[in-house]
Amino acid sequence: MNKVTISPGSARGPVDHDVRDQIIVAATEHFRLYGYEKTTVSDLAKAIGFSKAYIYKFFESKQAIGELICANCLREIEMDVTKAIEGADHPPEKLRRMFKTGVESSLRLFFEDRKLYDIAASAATENWETARAYEGRIKAILLDILRQGREKEDFERKTPLDETVMAIYLVMRPYLNPLLLQHNFDSMDDAPTQLSSLVLRSLSP
Amino acid sequence: MNKVTISPGSARGPVDHDVRDQIIVAATEHFRLYGYEKTTVSDLAKAIGFSKAYIYKFFESKQAIGELICANCLREIEMDVTKAIEGADHPPEKLRRMFKTGVESSLRLFFEDRKLYDIAASAATENWETARAYEGRIKAILLDILRQGREKEDFERKTPLDETVMAIYLVMRPYLNPLLLQHNFDSMDDAPTQLSSLVLRSLSP
Numbered sequence: 072m073n074k075v076t077i078s079p080g081s082a083r084g085p086v087d088h089d090v091r092d093q094i095i096v097a098a099t100e101h102f103r104l105y106g107y108e109k110t111t112v113s114d115l116a117k118a119i120g121f122s123k124a125y126i127y128k129f130f131e132s133k134q135a136i137g138e139l140i141c142a143n144c145l146r147e148i149e150m151d152v153t154k155a156i157e158g159a160d161h162p163p164e165k166l167r168r169m170f171k172t173g174v175e176s177s178l179r180l181f182f183e184d185r186k187l188y189d190i191a192a193s194a195a196t197e198n199w200e201t202a203r204a205y206e207g208r209i210k211a212i213l214l215d216i217l218r219q220g221r222e223k224e225d226f227e228r229k230t231p232l233d234e235t236v237m238a239i240y241l242v243m244r245p246y247l248n249p250l251l252l253q254h255n256f257d258s259m260d261d262a263p264t265q266l267s268s269l270v271l272r273s274l275s276p
Numbered sequence: 277m278n279k280v281t282i283s284p285g286s287a288r289g290p291v292d293h294d295v296r297d298q299i300i301v302a303a304t305e306h307f308r309l310y311g312y313e314k315t316t317v318s319d320l321a322k323a324i325g326f327s328k329a330y331i332y333k334f335f336e337s338k339q340a341i342g343e344l345i346c347a348n349c350l351r352e353i354e355m356d357v358t359k360a361i362e363g364a365d366h367p368p369e370k371l372r373r374m375f376k377t378g379v380e381s382s383l384r385l386f387f388e389d390r391k392l393y394d395i396a397a398s399a400a401t402e403n404w405e406t407a408r409a410y411e412g413r414i415k416a417i418l419l420d421i422l423r424q425g426r427e428k429e430d431f432e433r434k435t436p437l438d439e440t441v442m443a444i445y446l447v448m449r450p451y452l453n454p455l456l457l458q459h460n461f462d463s464m465d466d467a468p469t470q471l472s473s474l475v476l477r478s479l480s481p
């Protein structure tokens with residue numbers, strides 16, 4: 072199989088970024104088709120037409136490639152959620168939209184293209200940094216909505232804020248984490264609405 | 277391997293019950309050691325010392341044996357929960373205990389003896405009648421606590437009762453269903469307490 076023409080000796084800079092991007096695009100496509108777990112760096116190298124050693128110049132392991140793909144995927148969910156929240160005026164409605172969009176977007180990204188589930192599942196099982204960072208950002212979005220709601224007196228203020236964030240995160244988690252989400256398909260239609268309502272009742276002043 | 281001495285032609289009655297029990301006891305032990313998924317009825321027959329045909333006289337399939345073992349296991353969890361609830365006077369405390377004991381008892385039965393997880397997981401994945409009946413009984417216990425709490429004015433009465441039951445069940449489900457529970461080990465120490473508190477806030481009049 073042909074090697075690409077980029078010289079391994081080229082100076083670090085925009086070119087390196089291009090190669091990294093090229094590897095990520097090709098790897099995403101390859102994982103989509105053949106799954107993350109089953110693919111080795113050798114398979115990937117063969118498919119892209121790079122040498123294995125050349126790929127290792129840019130990524131130290133298969134997981135490093137997976138992490139970046141996973142991060143892109145989680146960022147997409149986060150952007151969907153942020154956009155949905157911005158479209159609402161009131162904190163209670165923001166919370167509903169956060170839950171609803173988070174579930175819909177996760178379902179689409181993890182399961183419609185079933186092969187990406189593989190990477191997300193590894194990230195969750197092995198507690199990758201990308202998965203932990205995502206969890207942190209989801210909690211930060213929650214915190215922000217709760218603060219706004221407390222200021223506007225939509226939400227109660229007695230419970231310590233961090234306790235409220237954590238508990239609501241625990242309610243949402245089974246619908247955001249791909250390992251749990253796969254066992255929740257049956258309740259997917261109504262659960263986000265019913266759980267949002269319960270959470271909002273728990274927040275009433 | 278020796279066949280047992282009970283005659284296959286014996287009249288239905290107490291003797292049949294004994295044989296069924298004998299099969300269940302031996303099968304439980306065998307599944308514990310070798311797992312449910314990997315064991316066939318032939319393996320089981322060999323291990324117990326019955327012929328395969330003889331086992332089929334009493335159970336129409338491996339699943340029928342698994343269902344009975346699973347039902348015993350779920351009944352044990354239910355009994356633990358019921359006992360814990362009876363020890364509390366007030367509905368809010370009953371709810372806390374239901375959650376806490378349900379999780380502890382499920383962890384013990386599904387995971388301390390890892391091999392029983394196998395059966396419970398099949399029951400949950402394939403939506404066996406035993407698993408559905410258990411879900412129904414858990415909801416009935418919840419309904420009972422909620423009714424008592426509404427009568428005593430511990431809980432709000434505006435939300436339709438069935439909606440409240442369903443939403444609280446959805447909060448508890450990730451900690452009772454073995455397929456979900458296995459991914460929740462990290463949050464096991466605090467989650468039942470934090471989620472019970474959230475649920476109780478949602479119930480406040």
